[in-house]
Amino acid sequence: MKYVSLRSGLSSLLFWSVISAAFIGPGTVTTCGLAGATFGSSLLWALVFSTVSTILLQEAAARLTIASGKNLGEILAGRHESHGQTVNYLLAIGVITGCAAYEAGNILGAVAGIQLLFQVPAWLLTLVVGTLAVLFLSIPSTALLTRLLGLVVFLMGIAFVWVGVQSISSLPQLLRDSFVPAFPAGSALVITGLVGTTVVPYNLFLASGIGQGQSVREMRQGLVLAVLIGGLISISIVLGGTLIEGTFSFERAAEVLAQKFGKNGRLLYAIGLFGAGFTSVVTAPFAAGITARTLLGTTPQQTAWVGRGVILIGLVFGVLNIKPVPIIIAAQAANGLLLPFITWQIIRAVNDPALLPPAHRNSRLQTILLYLIFGVTLVLGLNSLFNSVKTFW
Incomplete structure (x- = not known):
């Protein structure tokens, strides 16, 4: 058996860490911290499930591209024949809208991390x-x-894992x-959030888009x-949240960790929160651009402008401190429908003998x-759609 060298392996690990950067954002920090503060460690199984699910789906999406030579958008268009372009346009609108809707939250999350240490006006940050x-x-x-x-993900990881390890009782x-799955009273929405913040649709296009040029083994x-x-x-953030009593907030979490571990606790939480926010600030427009290129075949210049547009929308809402609630609700509903649809398409594609040779099909x-x-x-997804409609009305 041929193994990947240590140097190549570390390089590949850093390369694929963009997937972790994409799903660990301020929303993940909030959801995981809330899960720990409210339900202790009883919902960790949901994160284990969603992590395994992410690996399987991302691997399948990247393997499809590497083995077939086609990106996920080309595969979807081919499978829907005359309606392929329409399907891709609808998927692109849903994914890119979601990236733009959450970009303001990503920016404000990174700003909140800095403000835990320095009192600087939010608009300037x-x-x-x-x-x-x-x-x-x-x-x-x-x-x-x-x-x-x-590298930023690893810096963030060191901060959160240190806090998490110190929190194990x-x-x-x-x-x-x-x-062992557990369903404490009132935990359904939090479980949905834990899975939804980890298994995200645009990461599948991101994996497909950046997977080209690598071997399947690498x-x-x-x-x-x-x-x-x-x-x-993510698990470490939940464990850190178990130390918090009462309502969860970034400031409250930093205070509790400072009381528990001294100044290092607040410093590490601030670094972790900034890292989570900033990596998502970059990966959301990056993923939006990759999605546009994958689904719509945009030119490099058009792809770059899609990413800049996502950042601009986030900046406008961030500077004005406005939460784009209607857009977020629409994005949640769209993502709730997109993920099962794309998962189903991947299942069909990775078992298609006309697309993949036997060695690269699913076992x-x-x-x-x-x-x-x-x-x-x-x-x-149906639950997310129901909640979005209910919130809208």
Whole structure:
């Protein structure tokens, strides 16, 4: 068996850490912190499930591109023949709208991390964070950009994992909660949030878009380790949240950690929150651009403008401190429908003998697991759609 060298493996790990950067944002910090503060470690199993689901779906999407030579958009268009372009336009609108809707929250999350340490006007920090994001996205090399984001993810990970490890009170209980499902009263919405903030639709296009040019073995090694690290960070945030009593907020979490661990607790939480916010500030427009290129075949210049547009929308809402609630509700509803649809298309594509050679098709176990993930995403998607409609009315 041919193994990937250590140097190549570390390089691939940094490269694929952009997936972790994309799903660990301020929303994840909030949801995981709330889960820990409200339900202790009893919902860790939901994160374990969503981490495994992310690995399986991302691997399948990237394998499709590497083995077939076609990106996910081309595959979807081909499967729907005369309606392919229409399907791709609808998917692009849903995914890019979602990226734009959450960009303001990403920016404000990064700003909140800085403000835990320094009292600087929010509008000024918002402009600084937005400018840094534009500079990052102007890096012409995708490989360099993803590796720089990977370094930020590891910095964020060190901060959150240190806090999480210090928060463990019982290792047997931790293991039990990680693998035995529990449904405490009032936890359904939080469980949906834990899965929804980890298994996100645009990451599938991101995996497909950046997977080209790698071998399947190299992709698997880097992607699996990167997502596992992302899952570990999310679990650590939940564990840190178990120390919080009462209503969860970033400031409250920083205060509790400062009381528990001294100044280091507040510093590490601030670094982690800034890292989560900033990586998402960059990856949301990056993923929106990749999605546009994958689904619509945009030129490099058009792709760049899609990313800049997402940042601009986030900056406007961030500077004005306006939460684009209607857009977020629409994005939640769209994502609730997109994820099961795309999951179903991936299941069909990875078993298609006309598309993939036998060595790269799914095994029976992989197919069963993907069907299970499809069922769960369908239930969660319908629930998200129902909640969005109810909130709107």
